[in-house]
Amino acid sequence: MCWVALDRGARLAELRGEPELARRWQEVADEVHADILKRGVDKRGVFVQHYDTDALDASNLLVPLVRFLPADDERVRATVLAIADELNDHGLVLRYRVDETDDGLHGEEGTFLICSFWMVSALSEIGERDRARELCEQLLAHASPLQLYAEELDARSGRHLGNFPQAFTHLALINAVTHVIESGG
Numbered sequence: 603m604c605w606v607a608l609d610r611g612a613r614l615a616e617l618r619g620e621p622e623l624a625r626r627w628q629e630v631a632d633e634v635h636a637d638i639l640k641r642g643v644d645k646r647g648v649f650v651q652h653y654d655t656d657a658l659d660a661s662n663l664l665v666p667l668v669r670f671l672p673a674d675d676e677r678v679r680a681t682v683l684a685i686a687d688e689l690n691d692h693g694l695v696l697r698y699r700v701d702e703t704d705d706g707l708h709g710e711e712g713t714f715l716i717c718s719f720w721m722v723s724a725l726s727e728i729g730e731r732d733r734a735r736e737l738c739e740q741l742l743a744h745a746s747p748l749q750l751y752a753e754e755l756d757a758r759s760g761r762h763l764g765n766f767p768q769a770f771t772h773l774a775l776i777n778a779v780t781h782v783i784e785s786g787g
Contacts, residue, residue: 605634606668635670639677649681651698659698660685660717663724667777673727682724686733692757693740694718712754712763715741719774726781738782741775751775 608631615624651659666673694713725734753764
């Protein structure tokens with residue numbers, strides 16, 4: 603997200619007619635980008651949670667969505683598919699494996715609905731239209747009676763967990779459905 607802030611800040615500075623500020627911010631954005639590509643990808647070519655681990659984190663589904671790399675980059679495809687396979691709980695997406703990540707919390711977590719909707723968008727981006735549509739339909743079937751979503755979902759019972767309703771989940775829902783429609787899925 604540091605790269606996103608710097609990259610978008612540089613773009614805004616350019617639009618505001620501040621080319622020197624835009625240049626400086628873009629230089630730092632480029633440094634951050636290069637460092638992440640050098641140190642944030644494991645031997646499989648998959649983006650990891652942080653530099654000193656091979657653990658996955660579903661927030662890396664944002665790599666193609668924020669245009670850190672193009673969707674046809676092999677590291678993007680490898681990351682999306684690794685998260686789909688390894689952070690999967692009954693078809694939905696965990697943020698990360700709690701046994702691999704010390705987040706200061708104890709116990710299990712549900713699947714994160716924002717991450718599951720990011721998965722729909724990321725699958726669409728890498729050309730996995732059928733998988734994206736199927737996951738989107740699965741997620742839509744989990745809406746509450748008011749057609750709202752919580753922060754998390756117990757994938758086994760379908761029970762909504764955490765903050766309810768969760769605005770960020772709904773933003774990701776809109777983006778995911780838009781991706782499915784635009785991809786023809």
